[in-house]
Amino acid sequence: MIRLGRIAKGWRLYVLLLPALVYLILFQYVPMYGVLIAFKDFNAIDGILGSPWAGFIHFQEFFESYVFKSLLTNTLKLSVFSLLISFPIPILFALLLNQIRSRLTTRFVQTVTYAPYFISTVVLVSMLNVFLAPSSGIINNFITFFGGEAVNFMARAEWFRSVYITSGIWQTMGFSAIIYMAALSSVNPELHEVAIVDGASKLKRIRHIDIPSIMPTIVIMFILGIGSIMSVGWEKAFLMQQGMNLTASEIISTYVYKIGLLNAQYSMATAIGLFNSLINFTLLILSNSLSKRVMGSSLW
Amino acid sequence: MKALTFNDRLFTVFIYILMAFITLSILYPLYFIVIASFTDPNIVNKGGILLYPSKFYFDGYNKIFDYKPLWTGYANSILYTICGTLVNLAVTIPAAYALSRRDLAGRTPIMMLFVFTMFFSGGLIPSYLLISKLGLLDSIWALILPTAASVWNIIITRTFFQSSIPDEMHEAAVVDGCTDFRFFFSMVLPLSKVIIAVMALFYGIAHWNSFFEPLIYLTSDNKFPLQVILRNLLISNEVSNQMVLDPMSMADRQRIAEQLKYGVIVASCLPLLIAYPFIQKYFTQGVMIGSIKG
Numbered sequence: 045m046i047r048l049g050r051i052a053k054g055w056r057l058y059v060l061l062l063p064a065l066v067y068l069i070l071f072q073y074v075p076m077y078g079v080l081i082a083f084k085d086f087n088a089i090d091g092i093l094g095s096p097w098a099g100f101i102h103f104q105e106f107f108e109s110y111v112f113k114s115l116l117t118n119t120l121k122l123s124v125f126s127l128l129i130s131f132p133i134p135i136l137f138a139l140l141l142n143q144i145r146s147r148l149t150t151r152f153v154q155t156v157t158y159a160p161y162f163i164s165t166v167v168l169v170s171m172l173n174v175f176l177a178p179s180s181g182i183i184n185n186f187i188t189f190f191g192g193e194a195v196n197f198m199a200r201a202e203w204f205r206s207v208y209i210t211s212g213i214w215q216t217m218g219f220s221a222i223i224y225m226a227a228l229s230s231v232n233p234e235l236h237e238v239a240i241v242d243g244a245s246k247l248k249r250i251r252h253i254d255i256p257s258i259m260p261t262i263v264i265m266f267i268l269g270i271g272s273i274m275s276v277g278w279e280k281a282f283l284m285q286q287g288m289n290l291t292a293s294e295i296i297s298t299y300v301y302k303i304g305l306l307n308a309q310y311s312m313a314t315a316i317g318l319f320n321s322l323i324n325f326t327l328l329i330l331s332n333s334l335s336k337r338v339m340g341s342s343l344w
Numbered sequence: 345m346k347a348l349t350f351n352d353r354l355f356t357v358f359i360y361i362l363m364a365f366i367t368l369s370i371l372y373p374l375y376f377i378v379i380a381s382f383t384d385p386n387i388v389n390k391g392g393i394l395l396y397p398s399k400f401y402f403d404g405y406n407k408i409f410d411y412k413p414l415w416t417g418y419a420n421s422i423l424y425t426i427c428g429t430l431v432n433l434a435v436t437i438p439a440a441y442a443l444s445r446r447d448l449a450g451r452t453p454i455m456m457l458f459v460f461t462m463f464f465s466g467g468l469i470p471s472y473l474l475i476s477k478l479g480l481l482d483s484i485w486a487l488i489l490p491t492a493a494s495v496w497n498i499i500i501t502r503t504f505f506q507s508s509i510p511d512e513m514h515e516a517a518v519v520d521g522c523t524d525f526r527f528f529f530s531m532v533l534p535l536s537k538v539i540i541a542v543m544a545l546f547y548g549i550a551h552w553n554s555f556f557e558p559l560i561y562l563t564s565d566n567k568f569p570l571q572v573i574l575r576n577l578l579i580s581n582e583v584s585n586q587m588v589l590d591p592m593s594m595a596d597r598q599r600i601a602e603q604l605k606y607g608v609i610v611a612s613c614l615p616l617l618i619a620y621p622f623i624q625k626y627f628t629q630g631v632m633i634g635s636i637k638g
Contacts, residue, residue, distance in 0.1 A: 054449060056524035057442040061454070064439030067492045068461060075466025075474055092473075137366070140359050149363070155624055156367050159374070162616050164553035166571045167609055170578035171373060174605060180388070182376070214370065222631040246352045271463055279556050283579055297468075304469045305560055317467030325464050 082315035102315035111299065119295040119320075122281070126209050127269050134217050135262060138224035139250050154225070157218025169283040172211055173198055198284065201292040208284060223265065227258040263339050271328030296320045381405070381606035388603065403600065404607040414608065416566055417573035424558075424569055425551040428488045432547040435493040437540065440501030441528055446511070458495045468560075475561060486561035487554070487569075497546055504539040504633050505532070542630035545623050552616070574612055578605055 077092075082102060084095040106112055137157075144150050160168075175181050176197040184194040197203045235253050244252070278297035285293045296316060304313025380388045384399035408414060442448055443455060465471075471490060480486040509532055517527045533540075555571040562568060 054445075054447060054524065057445060057448050060438035060524070060528060061442040061448075063435045064458075064493050064498065065454075067435055067489075068458060068495075071471070071474070071490045071492070072461040072465065075470035076464070077466070078470025078473060079466050081470065081473075140362065143356065143359050144363065153363050153367055154628070156370055158624070158627070159620060160370060162549055162553075162620065163613065164555065164571055164574075166553075166555050166575045166578065167612060170574070170605060170609060171377065173579065174377075174602075175373060180602065217366075218370075219631070222628055226632045245349065246355050283555075283575065300468055301560075305472060310469050310473065314467060314469040317469060321464055321467060328463055 079314060079318050081311050082318045084311060086311045086314075098311065102312045103319065106312065106316050106319065111294075114291070115294060115296050115299055118292060119297075122205055122208065122295060125205060126212060129209050130213050130216070130220075131266065131269055133213055134220035135224055135258075137217055138221040138228060138258075139254055141221070142225065142228045142254065143246060143250070154218060154222070158222065159218070160215040161219040163215065165279045165283060168211060168215060169280065172207060172284070176207065199286050199288040201289040204284065204289045204292040208280065212280075220265075224258055224261060227261040228254060231257045259339075263335050267328070267331050267335055270331040271324065377606050377609050381603070381610045385600065385603040388606075401603070404603040407600070407604055408607045408611060413565070413568075413573050414570075414577070414611070417568055417570040418611075420567060421552060421570040424484060424487050424554075425548055427484065428491065428551040429544055429548045431488050431492050432494075432497075433540065433543060436498050436501055436543055436547075437533075437536070438528065439493065440498045441505050441532055443498065444502045444505035444509070445514075458498065462495050472560060481561055482563045482567065484567075487551075487557050491550070491554075491557065494547075494550075497543055500630065500633055501539055501543060504536070507633075509535065538626070538629060539633065541623075541626045542633070545626050546630060549616070570612055574608065577608055 080092055081095065083098060083100070084092070085098045086092070086095045090096075141150060141153055144153075163171075176183055178184055178194045178196040183197070188194050195203065197207055231254060235257075236249055239249050239253060278295065278301075281293055281295050282298050282301065285298065297320065300313045300317045300320070303309045304317075376394060379394055379397040381404060382400055382402055383394065383397045384401040385404075387399060388394070443451065443458075445451075448454075475481060475486050475490060480489065513531065514527060517531060522531075553571060554569070555575065558567075558569050558572050559575075562572070
């Protein structure tokens with residue numbers, strides 16, 4: 045009764061909350077309910093509830109299909125490599141940039157390095173097309189200038205992941221570093237002063253003061269990274285896809301788009317999407333509980 | 345301060361060189377696109393490093409100005425960005441304030457309801473079917489409503505309120521008989537210009553750059569925003585066919601098509617390019633506020 049009273053007294057707060065709640069239920073939770081069609085043979089006339097049940101047949105069909113193995117490996121390789129390679133770089137960058145004492149230089153470098161974050165994926169991929177073009181692109185001109193042979197980077201499957209990851213680092217390194225720079229700025233300067241008196245070199249201070257101080261931030265960012273491992277930026281993979289590089293660039297999300305929206309196999313595509321989300325969610329829970337046990341810090 | 349040891353000095357030099365290299369590797373490609381857009385395509389296509397524009401050539405831009413779909417796309421993008429961002433702010437700011445109040449009954453379960461959607465979603469097809477069922481396909485609402493709020497941004501805003509609106513202030517207002525509405529509109533909002541700017545920025549950029557939603561939800565050519573037009577022009581290479589109609593050799597066509605790409609990229613990034621120096625301060629602040637909570 046006391047609780048009800050509190051709700052009634054604070055009704056105005058709920059009014060403020062209402063639009064967000066409506067949005068959340070309509071556009072987040074209703075689609076979650078729509079996931080039911082993964083277990084049905086969905087047709088638009090009967091709707092979600094009326095369509096006949098199909099059990100796990102769509103999942104089974106997907107697991108047994110010839111694309112399953114390559115889709116899963118492509119998705120895992122792309123996301124795991126992305127995470128392992130792109131994750132440490134902003135940390136190193138922040139640690140080194142933090143060593144520069146001139147405020148002006150630091151500000152300038154930061155401003156420049158997070159500028160690419162604003163560039164849209166479409167423009168980024170077009171830039172890649174321009175710079176990596178086999179005959180007129182700068183990179184290939186360098187290669188041929190030094191006697192090498194021009195490579196059609198954008199069309200070759202074996203180059204897909206490298207181009208994807210490198211351009212990702214180029215675009216997001218500065219942005220991801222902001223959070224570490226913020227953590228570094230709160231390191232107690234006395235620690236450094238004491239270490240300097242003790243004759244510790246800059247490298248030693250980075251290793252024994254800076255890194256331990258930002259470790260909680262690093263762990264949290266890593267868990268978040270693992271939690272989104274299966275949702276690798278599909279826009280970019282989609283835009284970088286060409287007929288020739290499909291053997292590496294076809295990932296689960298691009299495949300869901302194709303069979304779901306282009307071929308209208310709604311139930312099948314939903315099943316594949318659900319499979320993807322479930323892996324994602326499991327990885328997040330696992331990494332979170334692992335970090336809680338090992339590091340003592342976690343998301344919840 | 346003690347004099348630096350030799351190793352430390354070496355290390356500092358190394359850092360400066362590395363930072364210079366990183367800065368250049370980010371600035372140069374951007375700079376290249378700009379100067380290539382008005383340099384003679386023969387020079388650009390030869391490859392090599394361009395340091396300054398030589399042999400000015402504006403035909404590319406003339407073609408771009410004449411290409412109507414690009415400008416329709418521009419107008420659409422501006423419309424979607426403004427409307428979308430206004431809706432985002434109207435949903436995010438009040439919700440974040442309500443969630444920042446400790447006396448909101450049921451705060452924890454409501455928060456969990458929000459956070460869960462960050463890690464699990466129905467996925468593409470159920471969302472698409474919902475939009476189609478609501479009759480929103482091929483309308484501006486399909487771009488605005490499904491992205492009306494981002495839980496991540498609500499959390500950042502809530503963190504801001506928790507750290508910048510002291511409880512005492514609210515208590516004092518209550519004693520004076522101030523309702524939550526009045527407190528929110530006449531006390532909280534005026535104190536929150538920074539976070540409103542940050543959110544407008546985050547949401548605005550997301551709308552301006554959004555490509556996927558318009559791709560799947562829109563079907564009429566004249567409703568496409570800039571990013572979809574750009575994709576057709578730049579990546580699917582519709583340039584040479586649509587924009588270069590005058591009779592000329594295949595080679596010439598190819599040449600101009602390449603040149604157009606640079607111009608189109610510059611035109612599409614222009615608003616951000618102009619605004620960047622002014623908004624980047626807010627951008628950092630936003631990320632910093634977010635980092636308080638991790």
